[in-house]
Amino acid sequence: MTTLRKLILSVALVGAAAGIAGLGTFATFTSSTTPVSHTISSGTVSIALGATGAATNRLNIGASGIVPGDTIQRSVDLINTSTVNLASITLTTNATTSSVLDTDAAGGLQMTIDKCSQAWTESGPPYTYTCGGTTTSVLASRRVIGTDISLSNLTLNAAATDHLRVTLTFPSSSTVGQGATSVIEYTFTATQRGAAAQ
Numbered sequence: 001m002t003t004l005r006k007l008i009l010s011v012a013l014v015g016a017a018a019g020i021a022g023l024g025t026f027a028t029f030t031s032s033t034t035p036v037s038h039t040i041s042s043g044t045v046s047i048a049l050g051a052t053g054a055a056t057n058r059l060n061i062g063a064s065g066i067v068p069g070d071t072i073q074r075s076v077d078l079i080n081t082s083t084v085n086l087a088s089i090t091l092t093t094n095a096t097t098s099s100v101l102d103t104d105a106a107g108g109l110q111m112t113i114d115k116c117s118q119a120w121t122e123s124g125p126p127y128t129y130t131c132g133g134t135t136t137s138v139l140a141s142r143r144v145i146g147t148d149i150s151l152s153n154l155t156l157n158a159a160a161t162d163h164l165r166v167t168l169t170f171p172s173s174s175t176v177g178q179g180a181t182s183v184i185e186y187t188f189t190a191t192q193r194g195a196a197a198q
């Protein structure tokens with residue numbers, strides 16, 4: 001065997017031995033915990049109105065032939081079907097058919113909303129309502145049309161129901177609105193509670 005071949009074989013054997021030694025150098029012991037997990041689910045924000053056409057929701061019942069001084073009362077249950085508490089509920093009213101009844105801020109329709117601690121006692125039609133429990137103001141008198149109107153004294157807890165009475169008044173001092181027609185649309189909007197540690 002030539003000296004060069006001997007030298008190459010010697011280098012190869014030394015390299016292989018060093019590689020095996022290196023493998024041994026990096027061997028380690030390991031340990032793992034038993035897997036543990038928890039479930040995280042998000043809440044839902046959802047509100048609904050009572051059954052339409054019943055005392056739980058008369059907002060679809062119109063009124064005709066009104067004159068200054070008349071009032072129009074309609075009951076509606078506002079139901080928090082959320083799985084979380086709410087921070088607020090607002091109301092937006094829109095005239096899908098508009099007239100001076102909704103555009104005249106002073107002489108047009110004025111709206112108030114009250115809450116009863118139990119279901120309203122209904123009479124009529126024409127509909128009127130009395131509260132056998134405690135009555136609380138939800139919205140003070142204001143013009144009928146508005147966007148994101150703040151509502152107060154509502155129960156914001158999940159699964160709660162508020163028994164509301166919406167009253168529209170045609171001001172007795174009004175000189176506008178003969179033969180006019182407005183169609184008022186009501187949209188309630190709920191906002192989730194504030195963020196918190198869980």
